[in-house]
Amino acid sequence: MILSRTIKPFSSALCAALLLSALSGCSSQPQQQQTNLIEIAPNVSVTIPTPEDLGYRLTASQLIGAQWGAPAEQKQQQQLPVQLEVDPNKVALAGFSSWGARILTLSYQNQMIEASVLTGLETALPKPEQVLFNLMITLWPIESWQPHLAQIGWRLTESKQQRQLFDATGELVADIHYSTSSIAGVKTSAYLDGLITFNNRQLGYTITIKTLNHTQQAL
Numbered sequence: 001m002i003l004s005r006t007i008k009p010f011s012s013a014l015c016a017a018l019l020l021s022a023l024s025g026c027s028s029q030p031q032q033q034q035t036n037l038i039e040i041a042p043n044v045s046v047t048i049p050t051p052e053d054l055g056y057r058l059t060a061s062q063l064i065g066a067q068w069g070a071p072a073e074q075k076q077q078q079q080l081p082v083q084l085e086v087d088p089n090k091v092a093l094a095g096f097s098s099w100g101a102r103i104l105t106l107s108y109q110n111q112m113i114e115a116s117v118l119t120g121l122e123t124a125l126p127k128p129e130q131v132l133f134n135l136m137i138t139l140w141p142i143e144s145w146q147p148h149l150a151q152i153g154w155r156l157t158e159s160k161q162q163r164q165l166f167d168a169t170g171e172l173v174a175d176i177h178y179s180t181s182s183i184a185g186v187k188t189s190a191y192l193d194g195l196i197t198f199n200n201r202q203l204g205y206t207i208t209i210k211t212l213n214h215t216q217q218a219l
Helices: 011-026 127-139 142-150
Strands: 031-033 037-041 043-049 056-066 076-087 090-096 102-109 110-117 155-158 161-168 174-177 196-198 203-219
Touching: 037 127, 043 142, 076 127, 090 127, 102 127, 110 127, 127 161, 127 196, 127 203, 142 155
Parallel strands: none
Antiparallel strands: 031 110, 037 043, 056 076, 056 203, 076 090, 090 102, 102 110, 155 161, 161 174, 174 196, 196 203
């Protein structure tokens, strides 16, 4: 994912936070962002497409994996089960622990983003809005992204099974690889039928998105 902070392991923090939550019954209060503006690099923010721009209704269960670490180090890995729902008015996202506890929630509608993370995990998990950005940059039609990225001088290109994101200097920020091909000019969830690999070249980490099951419906 394109994150404005370093990815950190969250296994121990997750256990501690879940224990605290069980004892206190507390969770973090939702944080409301007044616009559909997301920071994708230090001091660089972009508006995101609308839910309707996806072109179809979608319900998907996914497993998002993260791998990071310098080549000389042992690679570190984490996984986050995610439930994604999209209709013309709203994107709803929920992230869970491996045993089913909800630890992250997000909704995006009416150009507003509201998100919350389980108390104690705020610095251990990626920001929910950044999870949203990475899902949208991989799944929403490239045409829906072009005008938003053009406003900040960034661009997104697409070939049969790859997307590449470039910053305002022309430097390659991220490679997105799909194990299945999309159908040119047709709004479908074809990319969801295989593994999506998101390689952030600037920050040195790799995200994988594996869709366990999904359903779609035409608008």
